[in-house]
Amino acid sequence: MESTTNGTTLDPNLYNADELVPPKWINGEFFESVLKTAKKGDIKKILNFNITPASAKGDHYASIMFRTIVQYLDKSDIQQEISLIVKTMPEEEGTKKDFLSDAPIFQVEIQMFDEILPKFEEMLRSVGDNTILSAKMLYHTLNPRKVIVLEDITKKGFSAIGKRMCTIEEAKMALEKLAKWHACSYVLNEETNGSLEKLTNGIYNMSGLKTDWFTKGVERVAQLAHETPKLHKYAEKLDQVKHLIMPKCYKTYEISKDKININVLTHGDFHAKNLMFKINPKTQLSEEVMLIDFQLSVWCSMVTDLLYFIYLTIELESREKYFEELIYYFFSIFRDTLKLLNYKGKIPTFSDLHTDMLTLCHVEIYLATTLLPFMVSLLENPQKEPNDILSYVDKQYECYQSQMYIDQIQPILERLLNRGYFDNVIDYKDEE
Incomplete structure (x- = not known):
C-alpha cells in the first residue's frame, strides 16, 4: 500500500x-x-x-x-x-496498541522533560559541567490525546544510529551521560525526601510483558540447549531456572526497593535506538550523543540500565571483550560525579555494584534469553518490524534457532554459569 x-x-x-x-x-x-x-x-x-x-x-x-x-x-x-x-500513541488496533494502552508512559515522559531532566542539567551546570542530556520539550498534553512535541535535533546535526550497533567509543559516550544522570538522580532523590521513588512503572511490570515472547524466553533457550550440541552443557541449569526468571523479573522494582544498594532513576529503555549521535563530517566519527525516549524511566537499581545497554547496544565480539571495562568506566564516572556534586553521604563502592549484579542476576539471564534474540532477529532481518516478531507466535522460536543468536548466546551462558548466576537463582527460589 x-x-x-x-x-x-x-x-x-x-x-x-x-x-x-x-x-x-x-x-x-x-x-x-x-x-x-x-x-x-x-x-x-x-x-x-x-x-x-x-x-x-x-x-x-x-x-x-x-x-x-x-x-x-x-x-x-x-x-x-x-x-x-x-x-x-498508536491509534490503530493491534499488538502495539494493546502493549502500550495501560502503561502511563506519556505521563512519565512529560514529567521527565518538564521537571526532572532540566533539574539534572541545572545541577551539573552549578558545578561547572555543561552536559546536555536531551532535546527540549516544546508542548505537551494528555487530553483529548496524549501528545508530546519536541525540538528536532536533526537540525543540530544529530541522527539515529540506524541498523548498526554502537562502537565502543560511542558506547562510552552514552554511558558517560547515563552515569551523570544516575548520579544526579541519586543526589536529588535524597535531597527531595524520595520524590523520584514515586516513578514505579518500568518495562518489567508492564502488562504487555506477559505475552508469549516476553515470558517464554528462558524456556526456549532451554529447548535450544537440548537441541544444539555446543549448548548441551547449559541445558540442565536452564531447565532448573526456566520457571523462576519471570516471577523474579516481575518483582525487579520491589526487590530494588528492599535490597539493592544503588537505586537511581533509570532510563528504563537504554539502547542504541534511543540515542542520537552527532557525526563529525571530517572524521565521520561520533562526537556527541543525545538521549531520547524517557517513557519507561523508573526508580530501581542502576544495574538494570547498565546491563540492558550492554546487551542491546554492543555487538557480540565487543560485548564480551569490553564487558568489564564498560562497567568500570560507567561506575567510575558515577562516583566522580557524586563527588563533583558535593554529595555528603556514603559513596557506593564497586563491591556494592557487584552485589547488585548478583542480586539481579535474573535480569541478565532475562536479557540474554528474551530481549537479545529479539534484537538479533531485527539485525538479521532489517525489513522486519517489532510487530512482525511479537504477533506471530508460531514463528518466534525460529529467532532462537538462528546461527547468529546461537553464536552470541554460547559465551554468555558460559559466563553466567561460571559466575554462579544460575545457582544463585536456584538457591533463592524459595523467596518467590
Missing part, C-alpha cells in the same frame, strides 16, 4: 506502517496551539506544514512519531520556519 503525506509518496518498506499517514487531528489548528505555547504567543498565522515519519522502520516502538516542518508568520509579519517532532 502506498501512502502520501502532503503530496509526497512514502515507501512502506522504509517506515513503520502506522506512521505512513498521520492522524487527521495533526493539522494547522494543532500546530497553531503548539507554536503559541512554544513561542509564548509570538505567532500570527500558520502558513504551511509538511508531515513525514520521524524515524526509519523499526527504530522505535512505544509511540508513533512524525517530523513536521511548519512555516508561520510571527507577530512582526516575518515568515519563520521550525522543525518539530510529534510523539503520540
